[in-house]
Amino acid sequence: MFRYIVKRLIEIIPIIFVVSLLIFFFIHLVPGDPVRLAAGKEATLEEIERVRQELGLDKPLHTQYVNYMQNLLTGNLGHSLKTGLPISDMFENRFSVTMTLTFMSLGWALVLGLLIGTISAVFRNKWPDYVGMLTAISGISLPGFWLGLILIQIFSVTLGWFPTGGVESWKSYVLPSLTLGAGIMSMLARFTRSSLLETLKEDFIRTGRAKGLKESVVVRKHALKNSMIPVVTIAGLQFGFLLGGSVVVETVFSIPGMGRLLIDSIAFRDYPVVQAVILLFSLEFILVNLLVDILYKALNPKIRYDS
Amino acid sequence: MVMSKSLVVVDGIKKTFPIDSGLLSSKKSVKAVNHVSFDIKEGETFSLVGESGCGKSTTGRLVTRLLMPDEGKIWINGEEISKMNETKLREVRKQVQMVFQDPYASLNPRMKIRDVVAEPLLIHTKLSAQERDRIVAEMLEVVGLSSYHAEKFAHEFSGGQRQRIGIARALILKPKLIVADEPVSALDVSIQSQILNLLKDLQEEFHLTYLFISHDLSVVEHISDKIGVMYLGSLVESGPKEMIFANPRHPYTKALLSSVPIPDPRAKRERIILQGDVPSPVNPPSGCLFHTRCPFVMDICKSTPPALREAADRDHFVACHL
Amino acid sequence: SSGGGSGNGTPAASNGGTTTGAPQKDQMVIAVNENFITMDPQNTGDALSSGVQSAMFEGLLIYDKDLKLMPGLSTEYSVNEDATEYTFKLRQNVKFHDGTPFNAEGVKINFDRMSNKDNNLRAYRNYKYIKSTEVVDEHTVKVTLNQPFSAMINKFTTGIISPAALEKYGKDITKNPVGTGPYKFVEWVQGDHLTVELNPDHWNKGAAKVGKIVYKPVPENGSRVAMLKTGEADVIYPLPEQQVETLNGAEGVKVERTPSTITRYVSINMLKKPFDDPRVRQAINHAVDKDAFIKVVKAGYGTQLESVMSPTIAHYSKQGVYEYNIEKAKKLLKEAGYENGFTTDIWGNTNSDTMKGMQFIQQQLKQVGITVEVKSMEEATLSDEIYGIKSPEEAKMNMWYVSWSSADPDNAMRSLFSSENFPPAGANTAFYKNDRVDQSIKEATQSSDQDKQKQLYGVVQENVFKDAPWIFLAVDEILYGKRANVNGVYITPSGGIYVREAAFQ
Amino acid sequence: MEVVKEIGHSAVVPTEKKSRAREFWKKWKKQKTAFWAGFFILFLFVIALFGPWIAPYDPYEPNYDVTLQTPSMEYWAGTDEYGRDILSRIIVGTGISLGVSFSSVLVGAVVGTILGLISGYYGGWMDRLIMRWSDVMFAFPDLLLAIAIVAILGPGLTNVVVAVAVFSIPSFARLIRGNTLAAKEAVFVEAARSMGAKSSRIIFRHIFPETVSSMIVFFSMRIGTSILAASSLSFLGLGAAPESPDWGAMLSMGRDYLATSPHVVIIPGIAIFLTVLAFNLVGDGLRDILDPKTKN
Amino acid sequence: MSENIMEVKHLQTQFTRDNQKTVVLDHVSFHIKKGEVLGLVGESGCGKSVTSLSIMRLFKDTTGEITNGEIVYNGTNLLSISESDMRRIRGKEISMIFQEPMTSLNPVMKIGEQLMEAIRLHLGYSDQKAREQAVSMLTKVGIPRPSEIMGEYPHQLSGGMRQRIMIAMAMSCNPNLLIADEPTTALDVTIQAQILDVMKQLQADEHMSMLLITHDLGVVAEMCNRVVVMYAGRVVEEASVYDLFDEPKHPYTKGLIGSVPKIGQKRARLDSVPGNVPTPNNMPKGCKFAPRCKDVMPVCWEKEPVITTVGEERFCRCWLYQEEGRDGHV
Numbered sequence A: 001m002f003r004y005i006v007k008r009l010i011e012i013i014p015i016i017f018v019v020s021l022l023i024f025f026f027i028h029l030v031p032g033d034p035v036r037l038a039a040g041k042e043a044t045l046e047e048i049e050r051v052r053q054e055l056g057l058d059k060p061l062h063t064q065y066v067n068y069m070q071n072l073l074t075g076n077l078g079h080s081l082k083t084g085l086p087i088s089d090m091f092e093n094r095f096s097v098t099m100t101l102t103f104m105s106l107g108w109a110l111v112l113g114l115l116i117g118t119i120s121a122v123f124r125n126k127w128p129d130y131v132g133m134l135t136a137i138s139g140i141s142l143p144g145f146w147l148g149l150i151l152i153q154i155f156s157v158t159l160g161w162f163p164t165g166g167v168e169s170w171k172s173y174v175l176p177s178l179t180l181g182a183g184i185m186s187m188l189a190r191f192t193r194s195s196l197l198e199t200l201k202e203d204f205i206r207t208g209r210a211k212g213l214k215e216s217v218v219v220r221k222h223a224l225k226n227s228m229i230p231v232v233t234i235a236g237l238q239f240g241f242l243l244g245g246s247v248v249v250e251t252v253f254s255i256p257g258m259g260r261l262l263i264d265s266i267a268f269r270d271y272p273v274v275q276a277v278i279l280l281f282s283l284e285f286i287l288v289n290l291l292v293d294i295l296y297k298a299l300n301p302k303i304r305y306d307s
Numbered sequence B: 001m002v003m004s005k006s007l008v009v010v011d012g013i014k015k016t017f018p019i020d021s022g023l024l025s026s027k028k029s030v031k032a033v034n035h036v037s038f039d040i041k042e043g044e045t046f047s048l049v050g051e052s053g054c055g056k057s058t059t060g061r062l063v064t065r066l067l068m069p070d071e072g073k074i075w076i077n078g079e080e081i082s083k084m085n086e087t088k089l090r091e092v093r094k095q096v097q098m099v100f101q102d103p104y105a106s107l108n109p110r111m112k113i114r115d116v117v118a119e120p121l122l123i124h125t126k127l128s129a130q131e132r133d134r135i136v137a138e139m140l141e142v143v144g145l146s147s148y149h150a151e152k153f154a155h156e157f158s159g160g161q162r163q164r165i166g167i168a169r170a171l172i173l174k175p176k177l178i179v180a181d182e183p184v185s186a187l188d189v190s191i192q193s194q195i196l197n198l199l200k201d202l203q204e205e206f207h208l209t210y211l212f213i214s215h216d217l218s219v220v221e222h223i224s225d226k227i228g229v230m231y232l233g234s235l236v237e238s239g240p241k242e243m244i245f246a247n248p249r250h251p252y253t254k255a256l257l258s259s260v261p262i263p264d265p266r267a268k269r270e271r272i273i274l275q276g277d278v279p280s281p282v283n284p285p286s287g288c289l290f291h292t293r294c295p296f297v298m299d300i301c302k303s304t305p306p307a308l309r310e311a312a313d314r315d316h317f318v319a320c321h322l
Numbered sequence C: 001s002s003g004g005g006s007g008n009g010t011p012a013a014s015n016g017g018t019t020t021g022a023p024q025k026d027q028m029v030i031a032v033n034e035n036f037i038t039m040d041p042q043n044t045g046d047a048l049s050s051g052v053q054s055a056m057f058e059g060l061l062i063y064d065k066d067l068k069l070m071p072g073l074s075t076e077y078s079v080n081e082d083a084t085e086y087t088f089k090l091r092q093n094v095k096f097h098d099g100t101p102f103n104a105e106g107v108k109i110n111f112d113r114m115s116n117k118d119n120n121l122r123a124y125r126n127y128k129y130i131k132s133t134e135v136v137d138e139h140t141v142k143v144t145l146n147q148p149f150s151a152m153i154n155k156f157t158t159g160i161i162s163p164a165a166l167e168k169y170g171k172d173i174t175k176n177p178v179g180t181g182p183y184k185f186v187e188w189v190q191g192d193h194l195t196v197e198l199n200p201d202h203w204n205k206g207a208a209k210v211g212k213i214v215y216k217p218v219p220e221n222g223s224r225v226a227m228l229k230t231g232e233a234d235v236i237y238p239l240p241e242q243q244v245e246t247l248n249g250a251e252g253v254k255v256e257r258t259p260s261t262i263t264r265y266v267s268i269n270m271l272k273k274p275f276d277d278p279r280v281r282q283a284i285n286h287a288v289d290k291d292a293f294i295k296v297v298k299a300g301y302g303t304q305l306e307s308v309m310s311p312t313i314a315h316y317s318k319q320g321v322y323e324y325n326i327e328k329a330k331k332l333l334k335e336a337g338y339e340n341g342f343t344t345d346i347w348g349n350t351n352s353d354t355m356k357g358m359q360f361i362q363q364q365l366k367q368v369g370i371t372v373e374v375k376s377m378e379e380a381t382l383s384d385e386i387y388g389i390k391s392p393e394e395a396k397m398n399m400w401y402v403s404w405s406s407a408d409p410d411n412a413m414r415s416l417f418s419s420e421n422f423p424p425a426g427a428n429t430a431f432y433k434n435d436r437v438d439q440s441i442k443e444a445t446q447s448s449d450q451d452k453q454k455q456l457y458g459v460v461q462e463n464v465f466k467d468a469p470w471i472f473l474a475v476d477e478i479l480y481g482k483r484a485n486v487n488g489v490y491i492t493p494s495g496g497i498y499v500r501e502a503a504f505q
Numbered sequence D: 001m002e003v004v005k006e007i008g009h010s011a012v013v014p015t016e017k018k019s020r021a022r023e024f025w026k027k028w029k030k031q032k033t034a035f036w037a038g039f040f041i042l043f044l045f046v047i048a049l050f051g052p053w054i055a056p057y058d059p060y061e062p063n064y065d066v067t068l069q070t071p072s073m074e075y076w077a078g079t080d081e082y083g084r085d086i087l088s089r090i091i092v093g094t095g096i097s098l099g100v101s102f103s104s105v106l107v108g109a110v111v112g113t114i115l116g117l118i119s120g121y122y123g124g125w126m127d128r129l130i131m132r133w134s135d136v137m138f139a140f141p142d143l144l145l146a147i148a149i150v151a152i153l154g155p156g157l158t159n160v161v162v163a164v165a166v167f168s169i170p171s172f173a174r175l176i177r178g179n180t181l182a183a184k185e186a187v188f189v190e191a192a193r194s195m196g197a198k199s200s201r202i203i204f205r206h207i208f209p210e211t212v213s214s215m216i217v218f219f220s221m222r223i224g225t226s227i228l229a230a231s232s233l234s235f236l237g238l239g240a241a242p243e244s245p246d247w248g249a250m251l252s253m254g255r256d257y258l259a260t261s262p263h264v265v266i267i268p269g270i271a272i273f274l275t276v277l278a279f280n281l282v283g284d285g286l287r288d289i290l291d292p293k294t295k296n
Numbered sequence E: 001m002s003e004n005i006m007e008v009k010h011l012q013t014q015f016t017r018d019n020q021k022t023v024v025l026d027h028v029s030f031h032i033k034k035g036e037v038l039g040l041v042g043e044s045g046c047g048k049s050v051t052s053l054s055i056m057r058l059f060k061d062t063t064g065e066i067t068n069g070e071i072v073y074n075g076t077n078l079l080s081i082s083e084s085d086m087r088r089i090r091g092k093e094i095s096m097i098f099q100e101p102m103t104s105l106n107p108v109m110k111i112g113e114q115l116m117e118a119i120r121l122h123l124g125y126s127d128q129k130a131r132e133q134a135v136s137m138l139t140k141v142g143i144p145r146p147s148e149i150m151g152e153y154p155h156q157l158s159g160g161m162r163q164r165i166m167i168a169m170a171m172s173c174n175p176n177l178l179i180a181d182e183p184t185t186a187l188d189v190t191i192q193a194q195i196l197d198v199m200k201q202l203q204a205d206e207h208m209s210m211l212l213i214t215h216d217l218g219v220v221a222e223m224c225n226r227v228v229v230m231y232a233g234r235v236v237e238e239a240s241v242y243d244l245f246d247e248p249k250h251p252y253t254k255g256l257i258g259s260v261p262k263i264g265q266k267r268a269r270l271d272s273v274p275g276n277v278p279t280p281n282n283m284p285k286g287c288k289f290a291p292r293c294k295d296v297m298p299v300c301w302e303k304e305p306v307i308t309t310v311g312e313e314r315f316c317r318c319w320l321y322q323e324e325g326r327d328g329h330v
């Protein structure tokens, strides 16, 4: 397994290299001129040219790429075109905020998703199942801003339990993580349900019952862990998405996270920031995938660490 | 039976599967098949017997080149196939068809039986749809089904019928060799006998050659001409059926024979109950592979692997120090 | 060098005396809709950043809450006749937040910074006219321009930065603002909030009373409103028109409205057929119901645009409206040879307000047989399409739904209607060219005589309005909400956040 | 023939020859919820086709006198900010929303499935390439991709289908790859190989059908996502014209009215919800039917 | 009748498929004496497993339900007690070994935990004591290194080991009755021999009653005292093991015995029962075996025979042994 992990980690290096190349040329192909945006509507042509030179955007693309890579290899992510601030400064706070939000969302999505999924499976085709699945499907089809604003209306404005946004304390994270987790919760609930239904058909469940175990024990101790294996894959994938931050939730709850940073930077064609963010996301994605594979194997003693 | 030339010649084939097990452990491998040789004459039935995991199926899959041997050579109808490329192999596969242990699993559950049986025709011939249907109908008759079964799906059949379908599919290209990997193990006794009879009849009718894989000695006795007994990837005894049954030489063969439950409550006999389980093929024992369970184990067995040598009778080979 | 408790007055200490009643609130939260970009007032392009900066920085002159110029770091000034020499008497006994005394030398350092093109500052655009800045004495500076520029006086509102801090931080001044304003910088957490605290040594001590102000970007309209309701925010700006209704009658909340400097219009490409015909442009103007526009798109908040700029701007001259008259519009189209209308398109950004406005135009023009395709484009792409052209003839744009905000008449007119400002060189996106207008603008720039300016700018407004390079739509209203106990905080017509008198009741 | 005689036929097997479609229909009718959900989707398709004739009002015609009316006898679903009838807009918008989301998910599913099949079946460098590519795609912001697509392909409904499909491809590829890895091990796949079948035949005839049921489930889940995605693209100038009554766009444009005239948002929300629900139920039903084990 | 530990009377069990009820067991009656091994044989799908599941009432998550009959265990009708009472009997008084050793163990739970679970539940032992009991059970069923195996997962074990674990699990609370549903079908001959040996040993030691379900007549011959033959959901013959092999009565039993290939018995062709077991939806009207029967008579197609006494403790359901209208239970 150790070898497996090392192998996967080594694999990341060329991937990141290719990714950086891809991103670099891709975003320069996208229309929009950061210089124009930086200089403003009233800028004269001369002014624009000066800014272009200052930002180094007048050089040929491959030269820019070489410079960029040189900086990257020395651990320098560069400066934002828009604010002039070092990108690492801009990440600092946002990254931890996004992390916190991610873990909270995933946490409750897991808890509720598993709960709903389990109840649905156990009471298959009875009303708790219908209620559970309706909830799940609502979670998929409700747009995030809507859910977010409704939660704010209920829990902040009317009840005054939680702040409307910000990142001051754990309380600030409650509503956003609920909103962000809703979709994942739904996915997990649906997958848990179908996976559990499969598991409940397995022979060893009957063995458990034949031992005289209570149904609740059979479900909890025998069925659930087995059903988790496919659920983990889904959770992992979603985890990757969460780490990318969610623009909608960050917007609604005024959270300074990675998602908004990315969107704002794209809008401004803030190339260095966009590159850095995507690179970070790719890395996260790859690491999460690795983590999932490891977790997957940990959950399932049958899996061997080959291939 | 007219003895003729060898259709299949297997010479010293080996197959190792790599596995990487456990935390931080080094690479390991399973010697699934270890230096196995035999030959099958045209029109003959050669059976491989042995416990689960001893490498029977792997041998079968090597002969059909579903797997590529690590070492050794295989000739089919005079052609060396062990290193052949896929395109040429497809030609050979016209001659070699397989029947699988689990008839349900080997039939695509989403295809109609007509399409299942016709698939080899689709792959290897350019017949028209009507032609194909006609041949399929004929073949289904041959195996004791009727053409109206063609419209159904595998799950609508009983186990015995499914196995007939598998056999029909294997026969449809009129192959020379059929590799039957435990074709009756999953079936009930009464159905099993139907299939065994069918296989025998078909062999006569189409002059087929069988490589028959089974762990049930009573079945093997019924159908084979020659038998090979495998243990942990190696052939430990082989020879004509009569000799093996009348005069088993290897202690493992003896144990195998005595383990078969006899459907007669009055039959009293000395059972050789082997101790322990089959050793893991990942860590095979040193010396004779069987020494860990052998009731007649000697010191030499623990250190030196016995070679396969001709026993007293002609054509009867055994690998044992005894 | 003055004594007096230097900078150790914590917010808690400042309300030490009052022990009775409810705890005195000493922190004010102002929620705005976007992130601030920079805290370098000399390199700022967006209204919001400068709105926040106005708490910390002051120029030689400052705008009051109604956009009138008033003395800031200078107490008086004089201009020569042809607007090439400006002399300022500086305020005395002023210190920057870092303790550096404010004097003429400091002003010169700031002006030199801005007028040096190598520094690449936004302010260079205005300060490039400066030929030299002279320190006349400790408290007097004289600025000489290289050409007459009457609007220059408005540009002296740019914030003055502590020369010591400039020395110390260099480019990083954007993160470490040090000015002379009533509030001084505390912290800026990227993307989350920016905090300032009361400057106890301010020259106008006592006007502002709130100990701390926190500026927070809250991009979602609904969330800003919710924050005001829950009291998490004391002031929110902007207040979306559609949400005003939910606040009317809400307890402890006040809605404030002010006319803004923002004009809303559709810029028409006059170089392209059929818009090269003034009758077509006038017809379009007649075909659009501006009252309905304000009602539908602006939820009733706003006034009709009766000139080329907002009435809050100096030298405004009211021109009236193109009356909503379908028949007249049709007649004009017929005269121009477009009896059966034509097909064209309208561009705009992806804001939902813009989308709404564009659809409204589409609906209105349909009545006179003009088929308009609405094309919304992501801002940067749009900017590329409009300004990224090589020559005016290349422009693909037909109509552009847009708005413009300016603080002075020069900016409101020269940028938009002077023919030297055709894209890609400037923002005259209608490609409007009228020699009289060009001439009047030029003359107005070169005279410091207010009456003359008024007359010249009046000519410009009259001509442009008649030539109709735009569909004249509306002047926005500034809407903001505050808690009832908030005093002395205003949003200026140009969107600045005026906190110089901030206090809680 | 002797063999045949001995075995004989069991005289009890029914002789009716079923056509696939009839068989399917028979099973489909038994899936009660899925049946009705399917009926609903059919209904939606009918509306999509005949919407303009059914709608009580012209969905594009503004009436500034009746803006933002709550549902009433006259306007069953109320009116929007231009005084357009929301019900008529929902009806006419069905075609756009359903058409775009359905076809884009379909394209995504087809391409993703092919990639997933190749990746899972061949393994090795091909697998790695495709999977790492999908990692990058996952990490790549949709917005940037969308802007690029607008720039490269220009606006238009077809291109919005392409764009949304592009977002769906990696997920499908992942999913199908997983299924392929499992299906590849099936004995009938080995059987096909032993018969001499080419890879293409094995992939499409044997492995692909095994992946269909989970594809269907995922498909039904993506429908909602893509309705919303398509509308956000129309904001970027891709896809449906802003005035067209696309459900997702109605929902997003109504955002500002959530507090004052919630019906502007709720009604398209309900339309999307019901559609997603119906697709999910149909997906579940189809999966049950396509699973050969639940036959009988 | 107190020497009978269990009496199954007129058991009827049905499944619902596509809203259609299918009777899978029809009037199944037999008894198990204390300390005996009763064999239950028949072709695949004839209802052997359903019989065992009916006894244990393990139809949760299936459409199966018992619609008629009694299952009297030590004087109590198991069909009339509550689910929680039934739970106390399951695993403690009546245990079960399932057909599939490969899938009947929880793949993600350690062997030890799976064993101790029931011991703790039914015997109320502490962890420590439960562990000791589990280890001693493993030793009894001949598992080498029992305490190490406790910490392993099922996939690490061979099929034979797993089936021994299943046996150990079933025996761990000293049940009075063990139901073994084809315990060796999935295993190799040599391993099968080992397992049968272990079971025989344990059965004799604990004086336990056993219901052994199999389709392997060899196993029956070796293990059982008495045999019940089932066909298509019905009991068709019941006899002591000697009688059954010496002189099978029912044509189906005869065919079954004849179709087994026997070592040393040279036959060109095997006898075989032609045709297939009818599916529950296509049951012939009269005798269910009629379509496959060599000795079929016109009456067989018309009316189903009842089960009648054909000797001492021998029953058979066939028109060959009864005249129409003669008594017997259905």
Ligand SMILES: Nc1ncnc2c1ncn2[C@@H]1O[C@H](COP(=O)(O)OP(=O)(O)OP(=O)(O)O)[C@@H](O)[C@H]1O
Pocket: B017, B018, B019, B030, B031, B032, B050, B051, B052, B053, B054, B055, B056, B057, B058, B059, B215, B281
């Ligand atoms: N693809 C594979 N990868 C790794 N190991 C394998 C593979 N196929 C077979 N083996 C191993 O090779 C050995 C021989 O397997 P094989 O299937 O040939 O046995 P068998 O005699 O056919 O057994 P059975 O009676 O259970 O079918 C076993 O230990 C098995 O685990």
Ligand SMILES: Nc1ncnc2c1ncn2[C@@H]1O[C@H](COP(=O)(O)OP(=O)(O)OP(=O)(O)O)[C@@H](O)[C@H]1O
Pocket: E015, E016, E024, E042, E043, E044, E045, E046, E047, E048, E049, E050, E051, E062, E063, E064, E099, E215, E280
């Ligand atoms: N869960 C179920 N749902 C529907 N039908 C079932 C179910 N379980 C068993 N049956 C049906 O009941 C009948 C008897 O099945 P049973 O499993 O008892 O056979 P068996 O004699 O044990 O066969 P085998 O030897 O294959 O184990 C069969 O027709 C089977 O299809």
Ligand SMILES: [Mg+2]
Pocket: B056, B057, B058, B181
């Ligand atoms: Mg095998």
Ligand SMILES: [Mg+2]
Pocket: E048, E049, E050, E099, E181, E182
């Ligand atoms: Mg069974």
